[in-house]
Amino acid sequence: MPTAAAGTGLVFNIQKYSLHDGPGIRTIVFLKGCPLRCLWCANPEGLLPVPQTGRDNRACLGCGACAAACPAGLHRMRPGPDGIGPHRGDRAGACLGCGACVAACPAGALTLWGRPMTVAEVLDVVSQDEAFYRTSGGGVTLGGGEAGLQPAFAGALLAACRDQGFHTALETCGCLPWPTLAALAGRADLTLYDLKHANDAAHTRLTGRSNATILDNLGRLARTGAALLVRLPLVPGYNDDPAALTAALDRIRGLCGQAPGFQGVELLPYHAFGAGKYDRLGLAYPLAGLRSHTPAALAALETLARASDLPVTLVRPQA
Ligand code: SF4
Ligand code: SF4
Incomplete structure (x- = not known):
């Protein structure tokens, strides 16, 4: 880690x-x-x-921008009707603390701690x-x-x-x-x-x-x-x-x-x-x-x- x-x-x-x-x-x-x-x-x-990220599930749009941005593959999306959907909630892993997901999120749903x-x-x-x-x-x-x-x-x-x-x-x-x-x-x-x-x-x-x-x-x-x-x-x-x-x-x-x-x-x-x-x-x-x-x-x-x-x-x- x-x-x-x-x-x-x-x-x-x-x-x-x-x-x-x-x-x-x-x-x-x-x-x-x-x-x-x-x-x-x-x-x-x-x-x-x-480093860890926190996510406000009520604000999340399920757009997948964080998953696309994360170099460590820590944001995984649950499959939805269009092939993308809300977070599956599995964010355990080696966060690099880069902040790319926070910057990419259009909803301000993510926080980087660390x-x-x-x-x-x-x-x-x-x-x-x-x-x-x-x-x-x-x-x-x-x-x-x-x-x-x-x-x-x-x-x-x-x-x-x-x-x-x-x-x-x-x-x-x-x-x-x-x-x-x-x-x-x-x-x-x-x-x-x-x-x-x-x-x-x-x-x-x-x-x-x-x-x-x-x-x-x-x-x-x-x-x-x-x-x-x-x-x-x-x-x-x-x-x-x-x-x-x-x-x-x-x-x-x-x-x-x-x-x-x-x-x-x-x-x-x-x-x-x-x-x-x-x-x-x-x-x-x-x-x-x-x-x-x-x-x-x-x-x-x-x-x-x-x-x-x-x-x-x-x-x-x-x-
Ligand atoms: S801070 Fe960087 S490594 Fe950590 S979850 Fe966000 S994009 Fe991934
Ligand atoms: S980028 Fe933000 S709004 Fe889009 S899926 Fe990730 S946390 Fe949700």
Whole structure:
């Protein structure tokens, strides 16, 4: 499977005007590939470390232009009355990330997720909002996927952003070799560190991976004195019961509570904004039908978290 060439990173989105991934107004650079498989993942297009295309089946005209354009033969059409018809849906394979199908589609039905970009190319885009960073105290955040799966590119991009005087943040799931995480966090002004569940068995069930490395790395990172915010996704019925939330906060207090760089905990309520992307990828959304918290339920969780005496912020979802 093709990945990004040396000197480039595989970027699946650059999102401007973000208000929730570090201080001020920020640009988020999303890098492809993630070691976890969280049931509630809002960025399924970022999981695999390879280019992928998504298709909006409601917009597709069944014209076959994408199949004709694709050098890898990844768009296959179902035979119709005129010999051509809607996609058969079989797009698994070695996408080259060339974008030919997206350019050929007359309906705008296709999206390419995973474009090889150089640090200079990304810097060109993020620099467009320099004035916003300056006036708001914002900057650039690396997210994903897991940026740490592209460590050379992520490190170079963080360094380049710093050279420009931009505030830098690293958003991480923490499921990385410690030297990789330490090197990247060392180049960021702030690390946003996710913890999905304090219980190892539950964490494994919900994300596909043990939390042992994640907790170990969190403690190590805190001891370096790095600026650190720990983020807890709250998923109704999965990790938001009082015992689970209290256990997570207790672990965070034990690992980070006395650390000089620890800034607090952010609660990230579940949302289903990413559900449509599963459909575009031809995947089933694992949490189909799950409802977000009611305002009353969120208020109760916030009250419970604040009782931990840790600095707690409830982050409202930004579509
Ligand atoms: S991006 Fe290129 S290789 Fe990938 S599906 Fe589209 S045309 Fe084919
Ligand atoms: S080019 Fe676009 S509209 Fe035509 S078959 Fe492909 S996805 Fe559908």
